[in-house]
Amino acid sequence: MDISRREFTKIGCKIIIGATAGTTIVESLITNSIAAENSPVKGGYNWEEHFWGYVVDTRKCIGCGRCANACKLENHVPFDEEVYRTWIERYRVKKTSLETREEEVVIDSPDGGIEGFVDDIPAEEIKKAFFVPKICNHCDNPPCVQVCPVGATYTTKDGVVLVDYEYCIGCRYCIQGCPYGARYFNTEKGTADKCTWCYHRITKGLLPACVQACPTGARKFGDMLDKDSEVNKIIDEERINLLKPDLGTKPKVFYIGLDREVK
Amino acid sequence: MQPHLKRAFTLLALVIIAFILVRSVLVPESFGQYGWYRGDSVDEIRNLNVNYAGSTSCGEEDCHKIIYSVWVKDRHKTVNCETCHGPAEKHVLNAREPLEKADESREYCGKCHFKGIARPEEFPQVDPETHGEDLRCVYCHNPHKPWFV
Numbered sequence: 277m278d279i280s281r282r283e284f285t286k287i288g289c290k291i292i293i294g295a296t297a298g299t300t301i302v303e304s305l306i307t308n309s310i311a312a313e314n315s316p317v318k319g320g321y322n323w324e325e326h327f328w329g330y331v332v333d334t335r336k337c338i339g340c341g342r343c344a345n346a347c348k349l350e351n352h353v354p355f356d357e358e359v360y361r362t363w364i365e366r367y368r369v370k371k372t373s374l375e376t377r378e379e380e381v382v383i384d385s386p387d388g389g390i391e392g393f394v395d396d397i398p399a400e401e402i403k404k405a406f407f408v409p410k411i412c413n414h415c416d417n418p419p420c421v422q423v424c425p426v427g428a429t430y431t432t433k434d435g436v437v438l439v440d441y442e443y444c445i446g447c448r449y450c451i452q453g454c455p456y457g458a459r460y461f462n463t464e465k466g467t468a469d470k471c472t473w474c475y476h477r478i479t480k481g482l483l484p485a486c487v488q489a490c491p492t493g494a495r496k497f498g499d500m501l502d503k504d505s506e507v508n509k510i511i512d513e514e515r516i517n518l519l520k521p522d523l524g525t526k527p528k529v530f531y532i533g534l535d536r537e538v539k
Numbered sequence: 540m541q542p543h544l545k546r547a548f549t550l551l552a553l554v555i556i557a558f559i560l561v562r563s564v565l566v567p568e569s570f571g572q573y574g575w576y577r578g579d580s581v582d583e584i585r586n587l588n589v590n591y592a593g594s595t596s597c598g599e600e601d602c603h604k605i606i607y608s609v610w611v612k613d614r615h616k617t618v619n620c621e622t623c624h625g626p627a628e629k630h631v632l633n634a635r636e637p638l639e640k641a642d643e644s645r646e647y648c649g650k651c652h653f654k655g656i657a658r659p660e661e662f663p664q665v666d667p668e669t670h671g672e673d674l675r676c677v678y679c680h681n682p683h684k685p686w687f688v
Contacts, residue, residue, distance in 0.1 A: 321585075338658045340651045342622050349626050350590045366657050392649075395656050405657035430576035440580035443567075476587035485591045491618040491651060492662070 321479045323434040328473060328528070329500040329507045330487075331516070332409050335533040336494035339364050339407040341389040346489035348390070350474060359460035361471040362411040362486050364389030367537055369403045381537045408538050409495060411486070412437065412458035412471035413519060413527030420450035420459060420470075429468070435500075435528060436475050441467050455523055473497070500528075590626035594619045597627070602634070606683055613684045623647075623682065641682075648676040 279287075347362045348355055363385050370380040382397065389407075414437050421429050421437060428444035431437050439450075444467035451459045451468055462469035474484035478497070482488070487497045498507030510516065510532070517534040518527045531538075540548075572578025597620045598607025610616060621627050623641045630638045641647075645667070654664045665671070671679065680686065 335659060338651055338662050339655060342650070346591060346622070346626075368657065392653075393655060393657065395654075397656075399656055402656055407657050427570070427575045427577070430574055430580075432581060433573070438581070438584055440577050440583075442580060442583070443577050472584060475584050477589055477591075479585050480589065482589065482591075482593055488591055488593060488619050489622045491615075491622055493617055 323432055323479075325501065326434040327500045328414070328435050328478060329498060329511070330411065330414070330473065330529045331496040331498075331507050331510045331532065332411075332529060333494045333496070333510075333532040334406060334408050334535075334538075336492045337364065337407040337409055338492055338494075339366060339389055339393050340491065341387075341392060342489045342491060343409060343486035343495060344388040344390045346485040347471075350477075350485035351472070353469075354462075354464060357463065358387070359462070359469075360388040361458075361460075361469075362388075362409065365408045365410055365538075366393050366405065367408060367535065368397060368405040369535075369537060370397070370401055371403045379537065383537075404535075406533075406535065408531075408534070409486075410456070410458070411529060412454075412473075413456055413525065413529045414471075414473060416526035416528060417524060419453045419455065419523075419525060423449045423453040425449065432475070436473050436478075437470070438472055438475060439468055439470055441465050441469075444468055455520055455525065456527075588628075590628050591621050592626075592628040592631040594621070596631045610683045615682065615685055643675055643677050643682075645671075645673070645675050648680075648682075652676075 341364060344360055344363050347353065347360070351361060353359060353361055365383055365385045366389070368382040370382065372378060372380055384393075386393065414431075414435060416431075416435070418431060418437050421431060425447065426443060426445055428440045429437065429450055430440070446461070446466050446468065448461055448468060451461060454470075459468055459470045461467075474482070474486075477484060484495075484497050487495045496506050496510065498505035500508055500511075502508065507530075511530055514532050516530040516532055518530065519534075520539060521527070567577050567579070569578035569580075570576065573581070594607075597603045598611070610620075625639055625641070627638055629636045649667060652664055654666045658664055676682075
């Protein structure tokens with residue numbers, strides 16, 4: 277093709293201008309319905325003023341299961357299915373010979389701990405035993421949100437990971453993506469489901485149902501933006517740990533007295 | 540411009556317009572309001588009904604003031620009303636809505652107080668085999684004002 281330098285420059289400029297203008301127009305058409313509005317949620321609650329955090333003191337947990345029971349009642353989680361938004365795990369480390377140095381750990385959580393635990397291993401065989409309450413960690417870097425193909429799960433400004441029950445297509449990818457097993461499939465709704473830290477309660481000034489139901493204060497909930505909150509005090513003063521910190525999920529459930537066997 | 544190119548560009552334009560139209564119909568209005576999700580869903584979850592009212596709503600009015608003042612000073616003050624009595628929001632909103640009687644069985648008290656290997660040692664526990672025969676715990680212990688040996 278024969279083309280002068282002047283012609284080439286002309287065509288080149290036209291193409292560049294056209295491409296830029298074209299994409300800008302299309303882009304603005306797509307986004308014009310989506311106002312870049314970043315206002316907080318309405319109704320007397322400003323989600324930019326809060327950032328929630330949760331503390332579990334495993335040394336205080338007595339394994340009564342009132343938390344898991346209250347959670348199911350508050351959030352209409354089916355009782356006849358083995359699904360939980362929060363549950364209690366029991367860890368029993370068995371005595372082994374000093375030579376092997378390998379630990380045998382029995383971990384169970386019958387019905388999430390709601391109906392209690394039966395001592396089915398003789399006490400003489402057990403080295404140590406303890407309960408660990410589990411709940412969604414509401415990670416700051418949540419893998420479950422990353423993998424959702426439709427944008428049906430998200431993190432709110434105040435740091436809570438929620439599921440949009442209208443928008444979820446029930447592909448269960450997030451359930452696979454959660455390294456803590458905190459999500460489940462709700463057969464009644466046909467969507468993925470999970471702990472919301474009782475978002476409908478905390479935005480009204482109430483505590484999550486599990487925290488309120490705990491008789492020993494093993495579960496604490498509070499605002500990490502409030503420097504006087506109990507949660508902040510514990511994080512500042514106690515020796516705390518996270519579940520699977522090496523995954524980089526940045527959990528917001530802080531544990532006191534976590535054993536190395538707890539994953 | 541050559542006619543075949545014209546046709547191709549027209550077709551491309553139509554496809555783009557159709558895409559924009561279909562997208563504007565399918566994507567909910569509030570999608571992208573706060574981020575890559577439906578903004579309305581936050582309010583939907585926020586507006587869900589509360590079932591647990593909290594202990595203060597039991598003692599606030601004159602309703603259960605006496606028992607509340609006993610409980611709030613005693614050792615079971617960390618055990619909220621609804622932990623044993625069940626979710627009471629409906630009852631708080633409408634006093635005529637009765638609340639189920641609290642479970643007074645031995646097994647219910649045992650959920651916390653029966654001996655368990657994994658329980659913290661300092662937590663008050665009893666061996667159900669040797670303690671209290673088959674009597675209900677509330678026969679000797681007042682759950683609102685328990686006494687300890």
